[in-house]
Amino acid sequence: MLVLLLNAALISTGGAAEQKPNIIVINIDDLGYADIGPFGSTTKTPHLDRMAAEGRKLMSHYAAPVCSPSRAALMTGCYPKRALPIPHVLFPAAAVGLHPDEVTMADVLKEAGYATACIGKWHLGDQPEFLPTRQGFDYFYGIPYSNDMGTVADGAKNNPGEPPPKPRARPRPKQNPNPNQSPNLNVPPRKDDETGIKATAQPPLPLLRNEQVINRVKAEQQYELTLDYTMEAREFIEQNKDRPFFLYLPHSAVHFPIYPREEFAGKSPNGAIGDWAMEVDWSVGQVLDLLRELKLDQKTLVIFTSDNGGSVRHGSKNGPLRGGKAETWEGGMRVGTIAWWPGKIPAGTSTDEITSMMDLLPTVARLGGVELSADRKIDGVDIWPVLAGTVDGKAPRDHFFYYRGFRMEAVRFGPWKLHLDKKQLYHLGDDLGEQNDVYGQHPEVVEKLQQLALTMEDDLGLDGVGPGCRPLGRVVKPLPLIDLEGVVREGMTMGVNAVRFE
Known part of the structure; x- marks a missing residue:
């Protein structure tokens, strides 16, 4: 590869x-x-x-x-x-x-x-x-x-x-079938x-x-x-x-x-x-x-x-x-x-x-x-010119998508940042603390950033798992490395058999 x-x-x-x-x-x-x-x-x-x-x-x-x-x-x-x-x-x-x-x-x-x-x-x-x-x-x-x-x-x-918190037990996630x-x-x-x-x-x-x-x-x-x-x-x-x-x-x-x-x-x-x-x-x-x-x-x-x-x-x-x-x-x-x-x-x-x-x-x-x-496919770019201070003209990266879990919540281009669902726009060069919403004052910037966000719709998607998302690794029967009894998962210790950590 x-x-x-x-x-x-x-x-x-x-x-x-x-x-x-x-x-x-x-x-x-x-x-x-x-x-x-x-x-x-x-x-x-x-x-x-x-x-x-x-x-x-x-x-x-x-x-x-x-x-x-x-x-x-x-x-x-x-x-x-x-x-x-x-x-x-x-x-x-x-x-x-x-x-x-x-x-x-x-x-x-x-x-x-x-x-x-x-x-x-x-x-x-x-x-x-x-x-x-x-x-x-x-x-x-x-x-x-x-x-x-x-x-x-x-x-x-x-x-x-x-003080420690009170117990708040939640069930373990269901296992995939066929545990053997x-x-x-x-x-x-x-x-x-x-x-x-x-x-x-x-x-x-x-x-x-x-x-x-x-x-x-x-x-x-x-x-x-x-x-x-x-x-x-x-x-x-x-x-x-x-x-x-x-x-x-x-x-x-x-x-x-x-x-x-x-x-x-x-x-x-x-x-x-x-x-x-x-x-x-x-x-x-x-x-x-x-x-x-x-x-x-x-x-x-x-x-x-x-x-x-x-x-x-x-x-x-x-x-x-x-x-x-x-x-x-x-x-x-x-x-x-x-x-x-x-x-x-x-x-x-x-x-x-x-x-x-x-x-x-x-x-x-x-x-x-x-x-x-x-x-x-990777999304990263070589930023050595930025680290070395040798950027001459166009910088390696001019935009960034803000994902939270599966959902894209914001997009940045240059100094402009648009919060998509909130419908809020900030100029980070002038307003690093995102306090002065100028969404209504710059409709052309809002439109440009909305269109930029849409470029990811058929790749990673704006919400959910898009076609550009690669498969997770997955195992059938996940086990704790140490169980609640203090027993270490077999095969995860120096010895042949599981040991107990009290």
């Missing part, structure tokens, strides 16, 4: 041919646009401040409203519903996930000779068929979904010191919910190394996740310092429940979520300092971003943007992003050009010397 260029061992990013760069993508969970210093927070984030001073801020970078769709866009270079057509996010024991036939960023870079690792939260399917090791990653250490998808007793449903049948990715979809177990009926949260459950994540382990991910990331970098590597570091922080380590607790003026943002900043410093120490800083592109806007109800700040997580206001999908590569990306700069998660795959493919096959 991938075609290597003849000069795959060399790339040109500014004249001279050079070795392929290392790629690191640090993806924070639910980080608000203004939760870190470079984007206006009063929380002290010195390492991110330095990263921004040495790199380039992407002021108009788009993710998706929630976790799983955003990660699908990042991994596949597509609008989320093309590669992962689901209504919201994935939950434990989901029958569906990112199809193993999808070509991910890890697939692309592994084909180009990179060592690949995913360290952190995956959230594109928890069944063995959907894990990172089946999607191009040589190594995986982390949790298969969000850190709140565990049991009440294990501290997954409340912040430390807060082997998993089959081509079983036709059912009308019932296949996205997994929800609410307080969820099983314990597992920690995995590759495809083996190595721990049950309780409150004491929640405190250590950021530290553990960081140390694993540093070890991976050191082990692969003499060859090109791709490190995907999707932190569990700062998603609810909020578990900063003791040395950060109570240190931020923005409460617990600010404390955890400070620990994230520490982690970024650990990674960047190691690159400097190993003299890899001028050989490595690092992208720092968030999977969606911050959760306002959990304390995140998205100002000056309106709204937050799970919405298609700017605060739900525009995420504070920094690109860093000393000597290649201009220091202390920013750009208002439109960029998105799905643009990262074609960009790193270019840097890795890989030509993407034309037989698989």
Whole structure:
């Protein structure tokens, strides 16, 4: 599916041919646009401040409203519903996930000779068929979904010191027929919910190394996740310092429940979520300092971003943007992003050009010397000229469609953004906070954006699953990796038989 260029061992990013760069993508969970210093927070984030001073801020970078769709866009270079057509996010024991036939960023870079690792939260399917090791990653250490998808007793449903919620059991999704049948990715979809177990009926949260459950994540382990991910990331970098590597570091922080380590607790003026943002900043410093120490800083592109806007109800700040997580206001999908590569990306700069998660795959493919096959449609574009500050004339991307689940809720062209159902129009250049609706004043702009939205009607569709949406991966009998009795799914441990984590 991938075609290597003849000069795959060399790339040109500014004249001279050079070795392929290392790629690191640090993806924070639910980080608000203004939760870190470079984007206006009063929380002290010195390492991110330095990263921004040495790199380039992407002021108009788009993710998706929630976790799983955003990660699908990042991994596949597509609008989320093309590669992962689901209504919201994935939950434990989901029958569906990112199809193993999808070509991910890890697939692309592994084909180009990179060592690949995913360290952190995956959230594109928890069944063995959907894990990172089946999607191009040589190594995986982390949790298969969000850190709140565990049991009440294990501290997954409340912040430390807060009362746990009352039980709110929901039935498990119905299983496909014939439970004795082997998993089959081509079983036709059912009308019932296949996205997994929800609410307080969820099983314990597992920690995995590759495809083996190595721990049950309780409150004491929640405190250590950021530290553990960081140390694993540093070890991976050191082990692969003499060859090109791709490190995907999707932190569990700062998603609810909020578990900063003791040395950060109570240190931020923005409460617990600010404390955890400070620990994230520490982690970024650990990674960047190691690159400097190993003299890899001028050989490595690092992208720092968030999977969606911050959760306002959990304390995140998205100002000056309106709204937050799970919405298609700017605060739900525009995420504070920094690109860093000393000597290649201009220091202390920013750009208002439109960029998105799905643009990262074609960009790193270019840097890795890989030509993407034309037989698989992607929606991302190569934004290296934006990162390098060399855009001359037309920018790589001039429009963006805001999907929430299956539904397109808004469309942007240049500075104009139209909320389709709300019939509201905003000029983001003059009104970043989407406060001054000018729908009635610019009928010609409204018409143009409506027509732009209609171009997707026969592709991804404006609502529902359009003809351009690709199949989900699907298994017949999804099982929790750890059941409610604490028993690990057989085959997911080092031993032959299932074990129990009390």
